[in-house]
Amino acid sequence: MDSGGERYLEMRRRLELYFERRNCLAPDELADETLNRVARRLEEEGSIAADCPAQFCYVIAKFVFQESLRRTNTLVELPPDAPLATAPQVETNEHVLACLDDCLQSLAAADRELIVEYYRGEQRAKIEQRRALAARLGVSTNALTIRACRLREKLERSLKERLSER
Numbered sequence: 131m132d133s134g135g136e137r138y139l140e141m142r143r144r145l146e147l148y149f150e151r152r153n154c155l156a157p158d159e160l161a162d163e164t165l166n167r168v169a170r171r172l173e174e175e176g177s178i179a180a181d182c183p184a185q186f187c188y189v190i191a192k193f194v195f196q197e198s199l200r201r202t203n204t205l206v207e208l209p210p211d212a213p214l215a216t217a218p219q220v221e222t223n224e225h226v227l228a229c230l231d232d233c234l235q236s237l238a239a240a241d242r243e244l245i246v247e248y249y250r251g252e253q254r255a256k257i258e259q260r261r262a263l264a265a266r267l268g269v270s271t272n273a274l275t276i277r278a279c280r281l282r283e284k285l286e287r288s289l290k291e292r293l294s295e296r
Contacts, residue, residue, distance in 0.1 A: 145188075244263070
């Protein structure tokens, strides 16, 4: 068996628990972000100068957690009686969503279905959904995660390009 894949999944599970204990809204996405950053670091530098790879992952997770707190704290909730047409962010948000929709439509149908299904659901339901999706595609959950991460990065690049054209 692929022990590297098992270690990856175990580390991902442990990172999800780390974020769950901190009451994060999307612990699985934060775990994915952490592992993506660790992978980029490995790709850039070839190795990690740490005695324990898990400890390095937790250091990165701490930064990801702090960034998520900053993002959460900067959201402003409109009062229920505020007219949406006068909210300054509505036009911008609609533009971003329209661009994202265009980016999704530019993907192959199978890729579009995969990425939408991958992010569907909340917490435990999302985890079960991903297991079912992996089984339906005949791949491991690790391979599904990698495929989804690559598609997400492709979408992010495409979205940045479209937004910069504005």
